[in-house]
Amino acid sequence: MGILPSVYRTELGRILRIIESDEGGLKVEILKSGTWVAGPIGMVGLRLSSTTTRLSLEETRSFPE
Numbered sequence: 001m002g003i004l005p006s007v008y009r010t011e012l013g014r015i016l017r018i019i020e021s022d023e024g025g026l027k028v029e030i031l032k033s034g035t036w037v038a039g040p041i042g043m044v045g046l047r048l049s050s051t052t053t054r055l056s057l058e059e060t061r062s063f064p065e
Contacts, residue, residue, distance in 0.1 A: 007060045011051035015063070018047055034064060
């Protein structure tokens, strides 16, 4: 996958990342107990919510790859 993932924090503090494939497909992962796990694709819409914050690269440095 050639595009860097985008990482977000929801209003409730949940951390999620959205990965877009070169073909435009989307994948959602949620940070749980220090590990990225697959999340429901329906969560992709949370990135557009006014209460969700996109995290900077600096803010995500401590997260696992």
